[in-house]
Amino acid sequence: MESSSTPTDRWKALDFGPPSEGGDEPDDPVLTDYLGDGAIAVITLNRPHADNAITTEMGARLTDVLETIAVRRTVRVAIITGSGDRAFSVGSDLRQRKSMTKEDWLRQRQDFDRTLYTLRELRTPIFAAVNGIAYGGGSEIAQSTDFIMASETATFGQPEAMIGLSAGGGSPVFLPRVLPPGKAMQMLLTVIRSLPRRPTASAWSTRSTHKPSSWMQLAGSPRRSRATPQPPFRR
Numbered sequence: 001m002e003s004s005s006t007p008t009d010r011w012k013a014l015d016f017g018p019p020s021e022g023g024d025e026p027d028d029p030v031l032t033d034y035l036g037d038g039a040i041a042v043i044t045l046n047r048p049h050a051d052n053a054i055t056t057e058m059g060a061r062l063t064d065v066l067e068t069i070a071v072r073r074t075v076r077v078a079i080i081t082g083s084g085d086r087a088f089s090v091g092s093d094l095r096q097r098k099s100m101t102k103e104d105w106l107r108q109r110q111d112f113d114r115t116l117y118t119l120r121e122l123r124t125p126i127f128a129a130v131n132g133i134a135y136g137g138g139s140e141i142a143q144s145t146d147f148i149m150a151s152e153t154a155t156f157g158q159p160e161a162m163i164g165l166s167a168g169g170g171s172p173v174f175l176p177r178v179l180p181p182g183k184a185m186q187m188l189l190t191v192i193r194s195l196p197r198r199p200t201a202s203a204w205s206t207r208s209t210h211k212p213s214s215w216m217q218l219a220g221s222p223r224r225s226r227a228t229p230q231p232p233f234r235r
Contacts, residue, residue, distance in 0.1 A: 024049065029058035031083075032065050038074040041124075048084030053093035054137055056108045063115045070122055078122070080145065081129035082138075088128070088154070091136025091169075109168065112137065116169055119144045130154045140169035143178060158187050 031044040043065055045052040054062075069075050082088035092112070097105060119126070119141065128142040131151045139156050142148050158175070160167045167175075167188055175184040 028061070029055070030061040030065050032068075034075070038072070039076045041069045041072070041075045041078040043069075043078060043080040044083050045081070045089050046083045048082075048086070050090075050093060051087035051133065052082040052084070052089040052138065053095075054089060054091060054112070055093045055096050056111060058093075059108070059112050059115045063111075063118050066115070066118045066122055069124060070118075075124050078124050078126040079129050080126060080141065082131055085132060085153075087132045087138070088130045088134040089138030089141060090133060091138045091140070112169065116140065116144055120170075130156075133157070135159055136167070137169050140167070140171050140174070143171060143174040 026046050029046050031046050033042040033044070034040065035042060043062070045054070045058070045062070047053060047055075047058065069078055092108075097108070100108065125147075126145045128145040128148045129151075130142050130148055132153055133155045134142050135155075135157045136159060139158060142156070158167045158171050171184075172188060175188065178184070179187070
């Protein structure tokens with residue numbers, strides 16, 4: 001039986017596709033800035049040319065950043081966001097995964113599990129500042145934080161089922177805590193097409209909507225500065 005390689009247009013429904021080849025890689029795929037005399041840690045996923053898709057190396061770097069923040073006693077709060085205006089993160093870099101062996105893929109899965117576990121166990125309160133699309137693992141990173149600040153263009157989705165995968169980063173557990181269970185099930189099993197075409201921040205029950213330009217202003221505001229001298233909250 002001959003196999004055919006018919007192009008698919010399934011990505012069009014989600015407004016994104018696998019990262020293009022040949023993009024210039026940044027020197028550091030995860031940036032860290034400390035504001036307010038070190039009290040506010042800002043983590044930026046930094047692969048905008050690939051919609052901040054997460055490679056194995058980027059996941060390891062994010063784990064290292066989170067572990068550093070966890071032991072940095074001056075940090076009172078952390079914010080994680082994505083570089084550029086288009087995407088927070090579209091999850092795993094599918095182009096990298098395409099060339100992996102089964103063993104490499106399972107090893108990457110273990111590495112990503114460690115990243116998400118480190119994020120969820122972080123005792124420092126952490127916010128996700130979601131700008132643009134947050135799909136797959138990107139959506140699961142947002143779900144793993146304590147609170148989500150979504151921009152007016154934020155869109156959330158779990159498209160794994162569309163390409164024959166299951167959501168393996170915790171969304172079957174965490175998504176029903178954000179959405180009504182029935183809608184969470186729809187998103188997980190039928191991608192997003194059974195929900196409104198663009199399930200933006202207004203569809204998420206615990207969202208706070210802000211313009212991206214206001215996030216850093218909020219972080220550096222006098223109200224936040226007055227709050228930072230207080231003893232750090234530890235979960």
